[in-house]
Amino acid sequence: MPKKKKTKKAKKVKKFKKIKIQNKTKPSLKVAEKKSAVLGTDEKPEIKKIKKQPTEKRIYNLKDFVVYPKHGVGKITAIEKAKIGEIDIQFYKILVEKEKLTLTVPINQQSKLRPIASINQINKCISILKTKPKIKRTMWSRRAQEYDQKINSGKIYELAEVVKDLNKNTDIIADQSYSERQLFEKAYERLKSEFEAVLKANPEDVQKKMDKALGRTNISENAD
Numbered sequence: 001m002p003k004k005k006k007t008k009k010a011k012k013v014k015k016f017k018k019i020k021i022q023n024k025t026k027p028s029l030k031v032a033e034k035k036s037a038v039l040g041t042d043e044k045p046e047i048k049k050i051k052k053q054p055t056e057k058r059i060y061n062l063k064d065f066v067v068y069p070k071h072g073v074g075k076i077t078a079i080e081k082a083k084i085g086e087i088d089i090q091f092y093k094i095l096v097e098k099e100k101l102t103l104t105v106p107i108n109q110q111s112k113l114r115p116i117a118s119i120n121q122i123n124k125c126i127s128i129l130k131t132k133p134k135i136k137r138t139m140w141s142r143r144a145q146e147y148d149q150k151i152n153s154g155k156i157y158e159l160a161e162v163v164k165d166l167n168k169n170t171d172i173i174a175d176q177s178y179s180e181r182q183l184f185e186k187a188y189e190r191l192k193s194e195f196e197a198v199l200k201a202n203p204e205d206v207q208k209k210m211d212k213a214l215g216r217t218n219i220s221e222n223a224d
Contacts, residue, residue, distance in 0.1 A: 058110065060092065065116045065197040068103055069154030071096045073116065073193040098193050116197050117156045125160040125191065129213035133165045140177070147183050156194060162187040167214045 060066060064076045074094035081090050092110075094103040105113060117125070136143055147166065150158040166184035168176050176184070188210070195206045210216075 058115070060110075060113070060115075066092075066094060066113045067116060067154050067156075067194065068094060068096065068105070068113060070152050071099055071101060071103065072190040073098070073197050074103060077102070098189060114154055116194055119198065121156055122195060122198050125156060125195075126209070126213045128157060128160040129164050129167075129210065131164060133167060134161075140179070144179055144183060147187070151183070151187050151190060156191070159187055159191050159194075163191055163210075164214070167216065 060076055062076055062079065065073055066076060067073055074096040076092050077095045078093035079090065080093060081088060083089070089106055089108075091104050091106045092113075094105060095101075096103065147162050150162050153159075163184065166180055166187065168184075192203070192206055192210060195201070195210065196203060199206065201209075
């Protein structure tokens with residue numbers, strides 16, 4: 001009788017082992033299927049799209065406003081062709097009215113240009129101008145360099161930050177150093193010219209809008 005009990009136990013152990021092996025093999029197949037689906041052709045097109053985006057060319061038309069980072073807002077006055085050696089080159093003629101400057105930008109180098117901001121971006125700039133200026137304790141020479149880089153970056157939000165940070169809410173020259181005032185005026189005029197182009201408003205109305213956001217309303221009233 002005791003011998004029969006032992007054989008029953010052995011059979012049970014064998015069955016349990018078989019079930020365990022089956023459970024191990026099935027999930028591994030599912031994981032392999034999932035991996036093959038994830039590592040299929042789905043990811044490759046996404047990588048290609050990201051690579052292609054920066055090289056896509058934007059076509060600007062006559063009378064379009066564009067921003068050239070080092071000089072600000074300009075207007076395309078002509079699209080011309082010229083032959084240099086044996087190569088035909090097409091380029092934009094851009095008038096930067098504030099600086100009384102005409103730029104010649106080849107179309108294949110238009111990555112330097114950007115379209116003017118949208119209404120939503122202008123509204124965000126106004127929100128930036130309303131915020132408190134950031135007070136940095138670093139040396140002025142280093143801060144001046146940072147501000148200058150932001151002004152020449154061509155990025156409208158960085159331009160708004162410079163105007164906000166250098167705004168003193170005063171027209172007293174003694175309250176601001178000469179270099180501070182120069183950088184503030186440069187950034188202010190750049191931002192103002194883009195506001196004018198986007199909002200299609202006259203300079204006086206744009207100045208009032210910006211000064212109100214900066215809390216410089218008393219300065220505008222005194223100037224009038």
